[in-house]
Amino acid sequence: GAGVSQSPSNKVTEKGKDVELRCDPISGHTALYWYRQSLGQGLEFLIYFQGNSAPDKSGLPSDRFSAERTGGSVSTLTIQRTQQEDSAVYLCASSLRQTTNQPQHFGDGTRLSIL
Amino acid sequence: DQQVKQNSPSLSVQEGRISILNCDYTNSMFDYFLWYKKYPAEGPTFLISISSIKDKNEDGRFTVFLNKSAKHLSLHIVPSQPGDSAVYFCAAIGLGGADGLTFGKGTHLIIQP
Numbered sequence: 001g002a003g004v005s006q007s008p009s010n011k012v013t014e015k016g017k018d019v020e021l022r023c024d025p026i027s028g029h030t031a032l033y034w035y036r037q038s039l040g041q042g043l044e045f046l047i048y049f050q051g052n053s054a055p056d057k058s059g060l061p062s063d064r065f066s067a068e069r070t071g072g073s074v075s076t077l078t079i080q081r082t083q084q085e086d087s088a089v090y091l092c093a094s095s096l097r098q099t100t101n102q103p104q105h106f107g108d109g110t111r112l113s114i115l
Numbered sequence: 116d117q118q119v120k121q122n123s124p125s126l127s128v129q130e131g132r133i134s135i136l137n138c139d140y141t142n143s144m145f146d147y148f149l150w151y152k153k154y155p156a157e158g159p160t161f162l163i164s165i166s167s168i169k170d171k172n173e174d175g176r177f178t179v180f181l182n183k184s185a186k187h188l189s190l191h192i193v194p195s196q197p198g199d200s201a202v203y204f205c206a207a208i209g210l211g212g213a214d215g216l217t218f219g220k221g222t223h224l225i226i227q228p
Contacts, residue, residue: 004158033215043159043204045215056213091158095212101147101166104216106158 002026004107006092012113015084021077021110025094032075033095033104034067038088049075050097061086079112087114118142119207121219129227134192136222138205141186145207149216150179150190153202162203163190192224200226 005024013019025032034046046059049069060067064082069075079086089111093104120139128134136150146167151159165172165179165188172179178191192199205219 031212035215042220043216043218045217048213048215059215093158093216101164102212103149103161103164105161106151108156108158 004092004094004105006090006107006110008110009108010111010113012115013082014115016081018078018080019082019112021079021090021112023075023077023092023094023107025073025075025092026105028096029094029105030072030097031095031102031104032069033093034075034077035091035093036088037091037109038085043091046077082112082114084114087112116141117219118145119205119217119219121203121205121222123222124220125223125225127225127227128195130197131194134190134195134199134224134226136190136192136203136205136224138188138190138219139186140188140207142207142209142217143186144209145217146210147208148179148181148188149206149208150177151204151206151218152199153204153221159204195226197226197228200224 007022032049035043037043051072052069064080067077089109091109093106095102095104149164150162153159163174163177165181181188202221202223204221206216
């Protein structure tokens, strides 16, 4: 398909385990964004990449969260030592380039449940 | 502090009539505004956008209006169809896009047959 692809679609894991979430953006899109939506909350911006670079990581909720992007394409969001409050839907979006007048297109998200 | 507000959690409209969804924002640095539609268990789908230099953008049944002085935007859907039933999110982003999209909490639009 031509859209943003995220995997896994669902992930259930025990508290304290590490998880890795994957995002495959639309081909040719240089900007990539991660968001999360906790239960009953709005969408919260986490981090963006322009190419392989993430200039500002201050939106990540804690130092247990990290993200990387290689080859200007696939990105992974890693959560170490997961906590129950990490349970949420993690959404990835991409846009043609990192300027304001380009809409972001979203994947269907990874629903993460921490037991 | 909510920078993007959608004050109506839900809206019910009769099929064929106009649906008007409203959004207010507080950050004058926002430069680009978007509307997304979301079905359960799916990601948001981009609908329509508007740059701060314009006051109207139209795409088929969807029109977005921007009133910068009032920091208000609205989405008009006419005529409303049953498939339009979904949650609609207003979003905004500043110049450069470095801070990602700021979303409202959404309005659940229900189209009544």
